[in-house]
Amino acid sequence: MTAETGTIGYMAPEVLIGLPYDHKCDVYSFGICLWEIYSCSISYSGLSPHASSAMYKSRRPEIPNTCPSALANIMKQCWEDDPKKRPEIVLKVSNGLGRVNPEPTLPFYPGSGPVTGRFWR
Numbered sequence: 542m543t544a545e546t547g548t549i550g551y552m553a554p555e556v557l558i559g560l561p562y563d564h565k566c567d568v569y570s571f572g573i574c575l576w577e578i579y580s581c582s583i584s585y586s587g588l589s590p591h592a593s594s595a596m597y598k599s600r601r602p603e604i605p606n607t608c609p610s611a612l613a614n615i616m617k618q619c620w621e622d623d624p625k626k627r628p629e630i631v632l633k634v635s636n637g638l639g640r641v642n643p644e645p646t647l648p649f650y651p652g653s654g655p656v657t658g659r660f661w662r
Contacts, residue, residue, distance in 0.1 A: 550585045555624060565624035572619025576602045579612060 547556065553569035555562045573584050584602045601620045604613045621627045 550583070553624065554622060562624065564630075565627045568619050568627040568630050569624075571630055572616045573602070575612065575616050575619070576604065579608055580605055 547570075549557070551570040551573050553562060553566035556566050577584055580602070582602075601617075604616060608616075615628075618626075618628050
């Protein structure tokens with residue numbers, strides 16, 4: 542795999558610091574994507590591109606308290622510091638996401654969602 546290739550906000554800690562990595566770095570990125578989809582926000586949007594050290598020192602996006610626990614648990618497992626502790630993505634998608642009970646909400650518009658508190662009316 543090519544070292545340090547990718548968008549910094551989605552890169553697993555081992556990739557950021559130049560350690561050997563495997564497919565589990567994609568599991569980390571998947572967890573970041575889940576957070577962004579749920580929160581309708583971009584992860585680490587307040588950090589400069591040079592703030593990568595903050596990301597590999599166990600800093601992760603804050604999970605909204607409105608997030609279903611099953612989904613929050615998947616995110617946390619995907620963000621494990623130790624890649625060996627991250628789940629196999631196929632198992633997580635089929636087992637974990639199937640337990641997430643969608644709650645009825647109003648339709649979203651750009652910039653809306655649980656984090657901003659603004660919904661389409």
